[in-house]
Amino acid sequence: MTVTYTARVANAQFGCFYKLLILWKGSIYKLLYKELIVFIILYIIISLTYRFLLSEGRRRDFEAVVFHYNKYSDLIPVAFVLGFYITLIVNRWWNQYQSIPLPDRLMCVISGTVHGTDERGRLYRRTLMRYCSLSALLILRSVSTAVFKRFPTLTHVVDAGFMTYQERRKYEALSSAYNKYWIPCVWFCNLAVQARNEGRVRDDPACKLLMEELNIFRGNCEMLFHYDWISVPLVYTQVVTIAVYSFFVACLVGRQYLDPDLGIPGHNLDLYVPIFTFLQFFFYAGWLKVGEQLINPFGEDDDDFETNFLIDRNFQVSMLAVDEMYADLPLMEKDHFWDDSEPRAPYTVATISQRHSSSYQGSTFAMVLAEGDMLQVTEEARSVSLPLLTRLFEHDSPTPSVSAPHMATVRFGASDSCPQDIKI
16 A cells, blocks of 8 residues: 655654654565664674684684775675666656556546437447446556456456456457457447447547547556566666675675774774664665565555555546536536636635735846836947947936937937947
């Protein structure tokens, strides 16, 4: 089930994100605590072995190994590899959600283009919408473990009301080695053409609109299939996993605290517990766990998509839109602001402080120009070079003689550089 915390962070205030750190469901603690416990136990075992079980000579050998591992472990580019990988995974995760076929656009088009208040008109609309829901169910059943557990066979699909027995026979009679989620879309096209021939769809543009919306819906189904088929390249996932775990295997040895009496650089303190190494493990391994959870959001993790909820919602809403709500309009009447040229909805006491005293016009409306900068320059004056014109306006203020509401002839005093007048 999706973990939603949007309302908790609606307002940025002190301790806003701190509240999220105590959540367990969907948290990084729930994902990572087993690996972290194993890492801590292994570190403690190696530390106790070094301190109490090794002979003096073996301890010197172990200290040389610790120094070597600590020196070269930083050559593993964990942050670099993880950064690109998680960016790819997050983009892919959101694109998969956007590819889930939703019926909202199609149900509005069906309700507006397939006409008839009789039983046959109702049957056309409901059947068209059911074919779309069936296609979405078949593709989600192919990619989502939760949906497959709910509808493991076509018998369950028929019993749920998405498919009739006759449709099942036709579906199974079509021999194809490939996924057949697209068959209901073809039924939709054939039924829409039949409705057009009967006059239920009144013109060709309306029929064309139906087909276009269906193709968008079918395209989303196809994209879900391809996302399930074409995974992130295995070599990339392997490289990231090996980089993270090899780095922390090296840290198990390389981050051990050594005897401070030996005077080894960097080992002047014996703190027993490498706090920052554990934090590194928490961040890097946690980052990898995020990728593991998001790489396939159609599973049953805490933050995976609620596909069964989407099936229920989409089926009910779409049937309401094309059946009960068809040609169902409230009585038209004058609105509350019929005679008001400046309608404004009221504010509550809780929101009165958010009311703007004046509407926003744009950032440049606050600019103030000098009177001389607002004089309009004619095409004749624009032929004068800009440096020359700049020097002219640096002289004493001219005495303009206004010849038109938006044009003035400015006469400058005697000047060797520009003896003529300039109209602006």
